[in-house]
Amino acid sequence: MTLRGFHAHIYFHPDEIEAARAFAVRARELFRCGVGHFHERPVGPHPRGSCQLSLTPEKFGAFAPWATSERGDLTIFAHGLSGDDLADHTHHVVWFGPSEPLDLSIFD
Numbered sequence: 001m002t003l004r005g006f007h008a009h010i011y012f013h014p015d016e017i018e019a020a021r022a023f024a025v026r027a028r029e030l031f032r033c034g035v036g037h038f039h040e041r042p043v044g045p046h047p048r049g050s051c052q053l054s055l056t057p058e059k060f061g062a063f064a065p066w067a068t069s070e071r072g073d074l075t076i077f078a079h080g081l082s083g084d085d086l087a088d089h090t091h092h093v094v095w096f097g098p099s100e101p102l103d104l105s106i107f108d
Contacts, residue, residue, distance in 0.1 A: 002055035002082070003081055004082070005054065005056050005080075006053060006055045006060040006078055006079065006080055006081060007055075007057075007079055008052070008053040008055060008067065008076050008078040008107070009052050009053075009076065009077045009095075010024060010047065010050060010051045010053065010074055010075075010076055011027075011049065011074065011075040011076070011077060011098075012048070012049045012050070012102065013049070013072060014046065014049065016038065017040070019072060019074060020038070020051060020074055021038065021051075023070065023074060023100065024053065027053055027063065031053075031055060031062065031066075032059070033054055033059060033063070034052075034054035034055045035051065035056065035090065036051055036052035036053070038050075038051045042103070044103075045089055045100065045102040045103045045106055045107070046102065046103075047100050047101060047103065056065075060078070064078075064094065071093075071096050072088075073097075074097065075095070075096065075097035075098060075100065076095070076097060077093065077094075077095055077096075077100070078094045078095075078096070079092050079094070079101075080092030085107050086104065086107040089102055089107070090104065
């Protein structure tokens with residue numbers, strides 16, 4: 001199995017949106033990654049507000065240690081992109097911060 005890339009979802013509560021925006025700006029500047037829309041409510045399997053960063057495998061290798069030290073109180077849920085959405089959200093995952101339950105029913 002080959003992972004063609006990674007999504008890193010920045011999770012935030014309403015009072016953390018500015019910290020999440022600042023984290024996304026720094027990530028875009030440092031890793032030239034794509035930054036998605038800031039969803040202020042749960043979307044898809046994600047349990048709260050989130051924003052998706054899109055990273056190549058090479059960039060994820062540099063992003064991971066940076067995110068570990070720079071995320072502050074934010075939680076980052078990262079997963080590989082294998083083409084199998086359920087496996088990507090359950091087996092090919094990394095949590096930066098506490099893990100949270102996902103709504104996996106969307107993959108049924």
